[in-house]
Amino acid sequence: MPEGHTLHRIADLHQTRLGGQVVRAASPQGRFADGANLIDGQVLESAEAYGKHLFHHYPSGVTVHVHLGLYGTFSEVDLPMPEPVGQVRMRLTGNNFGTDLRGPTACEIFDPSQVDALMARLGADPLRADADPDKAGERIRKSRKAIGALLMDQSIVAGVGNVYRAEVLFRHGISPFRPGNQLSVDEWNAIWADLLELMPIGVETGRMHVVRPEHDLGAPSYATDRPRTYTYRRAGEPCRVCATPIATGTLDGRNVFWCPTCQPS
Incomplete structure (x- = not known):
């Protein structure tokens, strides 16, 4: 989607x-x-x-x-x-x-x-000037649901899908299964700031660029003509940072990807 x-x-x-x-x-x-x-x-x-x-x-x-x-x-x-x-x-x-x-x-x-x-x-859209990230953060911190599910809840954060969800959590070392009420204010603010940086690149180029330059080496993308990702659709492949095999599972009926070492439970 x-x-x-x-x-x-x-x-x-x-x-x-x-x-x-x-x-x-x-x-x-x-x-x-x-x-x-x-x-x-x-x-x-x-x-x-x-x-x-x-x-x-x-x-x-x-x-x-x-x-x-x-x-x-x-x-x-x-x-x-x-x-x-x-x-x-x-x-x-x-x-x-x-x-x-x-x-x-x-x-x-x-x-x-x-x-x-x-x-x-709809929730806070990182690509809209009228977004209210504080309201989204408050809802996340009041919930026992996994942060990986909350980021995909369009009534909380609008526009984030499976790729941005997987990649932004990796970039901040957060397990997708961590309950929202265990996320600190600073962690949420850092995630939001990262979305504000990453998503406009997608608007401008039509492609998701989520891998930092120092890690954008080695293993190819998960598919032809797709940018490299840290975890998304890389199950079993070595992590670009620590070489641990990327794990996959399901969360609220959707595939989820993470690095067990970089994103500890």
Whole structure:
């Protein structure tokens, strides 16, 4: 599932290439036909992201809400727009830019109250200026749940997924199984500061860069054309810092990765 930096990168692209323009909207697949008719011919006022959610705001008061889920993707399309390929849920065309959305979990019309209600349910997004890390830290320190699960709870921290979760905990030597109420204020502040540094790099480059330069050597990435990671998808491989085999397990139904030596229980 795309993590928060991907949605912010898409929002920035759409704001730059479509913002302030009259857009033509269609749903070749048909599943968003009514919504496309509502926004077709309107000016896209703004595009923004919050966590793993994308919002397109229009002057009529309607907002298109998109959650990519596991399989959703936006693809750029050269103008003039060709016949759609595959199941295109939403097609948007501006003056010099077109994009097709395929396979999202959600692509729907929201009114302002629905936008407000969804945003109120989301936690602190490290990529938003209105984030409240202190509130997130307080919730974490009051919980007996594992910090690895709490970081993935979008009502506490919005936008962090499995990769950032695994990597930021490694970078701070914290076991993903440590209860949140055993995390100190200083430890949480350090994690948050690290997310503030790492996630904007993902927005800018489209890639997660999480390994410090002095460790970015030796073993290749877990997959072709992916940046190196410390623990994510490296089960059984030697730790880049201490050579201990990376461990894996499950936490709240999701795979989790850690170094037993660098992140002691």
